[in-house]
Amino acid sequence: MNIIIDAMGGDHAPEEIVHGAADAAKAMDIKITLVGDSARVEPLCEKYGFPKDKLEIVHADTVLTMEDDPMAVVRSKKDCSMGVGLRLLKESGDAFVSAGNTGALHAGSTLIIRPFKGIHRPAIATVLPFARPVLMLDSGANTNVTPEYLEQWARLGSIYMKNIHGVKNPRVGLLSNGTEEHKGTEIMVQTHKLLKEAEDINFIGNVEGSMITDAPCDVLVTDGFTGNVTLKVIEGMGKLLFGKLKTMYSASAGSKVAYLLMKDQLRGLKKEFDSTEYGGAPLIGLSKPVIKAHGNSNARAIYNAIKQAATFAKTGSIDKFEEVAAMYRAKKEAAADASK
Amino acid sequence: MNIIIDAMGGDHAPEEIVHGAADAAKAMDIKITLVGDSARVEPLCEKYGFPKDKLEIVHADTVLTMEDDPMAVVRSKKDCSMGVGLRLLKESGDAFVSAGNTGALHAGSTLIIRPFKGIHRPAIATVLPFARPVLMLDSGANTNVTPEYLEQWARLGSIYMKNIHGVKNPRVGLLSNGTEEHKGTEIMVQTHKLLKEAEDINFIGNVEGSMITDAPCDVLVTDGFTGNVTLKVIEGMGKLLFGKLKTMYSASAGSKVAYLLMKDQLRGLKKEFDSTEYGGAPLIGLSKPVIKAHGNSNARAIYNAIKQAATFAKTGSIDKFEEVAAMYRAKKEAAADASK
Numbered sequence: 001m002n003i004i005i006d007a008m009g010g011d012h013a014p015e016e017i018v019h020g021a022a023d024a025a026k027a028m029d030i031k032i033t034l035v036g037d038s039a040r041v042e043p044l045c046e047k048y049g050f051p052k053d054k055l056e057i058v059h060a061d062t063v064l065t066m067e068d069d070p071m072a073v074v075r076s077k078k079d080c081s082m083g084v085g086l087r088l089l090k091e092s093g094d095a096f097v098s099a100g101n102t103g104a105l106h107a108g109s110t111l112i113i114r115p116f117k118g119i120h121r122p123a124i125a126t127v128l129p130f131a132r133p134v135l136m137l138d139s140g141a142n143t144n145v146t147p148e149y150l151e152q153w154a155r156l157g158s159i160y161m162k163n164i165h166g167v168k169n170p171r172v173g174l175l176s177n178g179t180e181e182h183k184g185t186e187i188m189v190q191t192h193k194l195l196k197e198a199e200d201i202n203f204i205g206n207v208e209g210s211m212i213t214d215a216p217c218d219v220l221v222t223d224g225f226t227g228n229v230t231l232k233v234i235e236g237m238g239k240l241l242f243g244k245l246k247t248m249y250s251a252s253a254g255s256k257v258a259y260l261l262m263k264d265q266l267r268g269l270k271k272e273f274d275s276t277e278y279g280g281a282p283l284i285g286l287s288k289p290v291i292k293a294h295g296n297s298n299a300r301a302i303y304n305a306i307k308q309a310a311t312f313a314k315t316g317s318i319d320k321f322e323e324v325a326a327m328y329r330a331k332k333e334a335a336a337d338a339s340k
Numbered sequence: 341m342n343i344i345i346d347a348m349g350g351d352h353a354p355e356e357i358v359h360g361a362a363d364a365a366k367a368m369d370i371k372i373t374l375v376g377d378s379a380r381v382e383p384l385c386e387k388y389g390f391p392k393d394k395l396e397i398v399h400a401d402t403v404l405t406m407e408d409d410p411m412a413v414v415r416s417k418k419d420c421s422m423g424v425g426l427r428l429l430k431e432s433g434d435a436f437v438s439a440g441n442t443g444a445l446h447a448g449s450t451l452i453i454r455p456f457k458g459i460h461r462p463a464i465a466t467v468l469p470f471a472r473p474v475l476m477l478d479s480g481a482n483t484n485v486t487p488e489y490l491e492q493w494a495r496l497g498s499i500y501m502k503n504i505h506g507v508k509n510p511r512v513g514l515l516s517n518g519t520e521e522h523k524g525t526e527i528m529v530q531t532h533k534l535l536k537e538a539e540d541i542n543f544i545g546n547v548e549g550s551m552i553t554d555a556p557c558d559v560l561v562t563d564g565f566t567g568n569v570t571l572k573v574i575e576g577m578g579k580l581l582f583g584k585l586k587t588m589y590s591a592s593a594g595s596k597v598a599y600l601l602m603k604d605q606l607r608g609l610k611k612e613f614d615s616t617e618y619g620g621a622p623l624i625g626l627s628k629p630v631i632k633a634h635g636n637s638n639a640r641a642i643y644n645a646i647k648q649a650a651t652f653a654k655t656g657s658i659d660k661f662e663e664v665a666a667m668y669r670a671k672k673e674a675a676a677d678a679s680k
Contacts, residue, residue: 143525177568185483185565209572213580225525228517232549237577240553248605258598265588
């Protein structure tokens, strides 16, 4: 098992990336290839005691920033750590983790790793940390969708939740503006029909925005525009409320005492809402596992993302994705034959 | 000023509706027409000391439920309190408030009160209670939109915020999955162009979901599907976090002490997030003011909704909406002439 890591992407790279990777290498039965500026990466590997027998460093000095155009990863900056890393994954790696430019990771993965033939588009999935983890896809990559894209994501997402999160019969929900079948845009109404008819999808119906926090489903299917807005609203609300609590607790001597009495519980609450406990955002539909770790990932978040990548790679999810892809290819051929 | 009130719509009707209306009548220079089952409404008016010189009761005994099809308000149940109330508004009323079936209120208002000629569709707007109030529209009525619908809502929403909330030069934002101009669905990209080009719209650009809580704009424009999901996610997150706080505070003797020390601040925090402090959801684009009060409105929420309705009616917003409508009619005629 060889996990390729982009050592240079993310707000706290390369320090926190190498730190998290070193911890992962110590704790798990994996090899890690760190891709980045070796002049900076090597000393950090020393600092964090990276087990030498589990480490390879591949040099890449072109820097891809958060502001760069996504396509730069396959064009003008193709030798950045992300570009080099994705090509390594394609050749011989088992999984790839990056905390860098999300658009570039999606574009680069789509063009270098490629979705399975038969799968329309890879989605970026986010694990929402509610009562139970909820895999929401697509959370931003695809703003123009068809009902079949969503149907594919429902199947692939279910495989992911079964294999990586151990959910026996993943419930699939469709994000909408009402629970009734007829609610939603035309695309959502058609998608509802497809999901309802699919015998292998455990479809529980439409899910309203206010229901998500109760984790009524294990897989929440939506288009990339709605998914991204939803994800960002959740983040914004969490940040607002925790920010307000912090202000309140600092307000007076009395409230500071209150804080001391509540300290552990508040920390527990914050941790509950920390999605990085589950790792990063998996790209779903590609022929190899790619994880987008949060831009501001610290060592622990990177550790979790690597653990997630390893689990993704070793539980045979990719083989199951290929089975789904094969089913869609067969369906397309049958439709083509029928129309002759 | 005669405000028509649906006395029977809402979870706590007619009691809380009559209570709130009585308080409003005592405090404001308005007359109120309560529409509903007079056998139940009259005794409540006595109970809450409704000033008799400011009161009229119009009987309506057909009951419209939350499960009824929206079109029932103009068909099978047209003599329900909402239907009768909307027809009264059309005839002679100055504004209408209902906490009943939202779909029915939207359908009924559209068919009975009607948008101004030239305005495509009325929107349901929600006042989001952040650092400054943010008027988000459309929050659910229209899932299929064109860029011009959104452009109209931007103009009408700005008038509303100027007149009812006293905002001098309302900033307009477009909800999207990224701040860059090219981000979003095709409709959003086109809408961005329209808003940018409009000289009379103070367009501040795209707003991401995580930015809303900072109130970066006074008017947030979006389609009804995205708006509804956003609104519901905000509600769900608020409920989740306050619920968790409640659980935490009840957990032990120590945390109960902490609660006592923080009681006032927590209550203040909850109130901050209570959108009913601003009233209800105004329908924007109709030729008369209609307010949808929250389904679970208590007396205070109804009081606020009536205050909002009165302000809406008396500040000349409707006249300004008509000016905007006239501009679109002229634009349409000019386009028709040009194509001859």
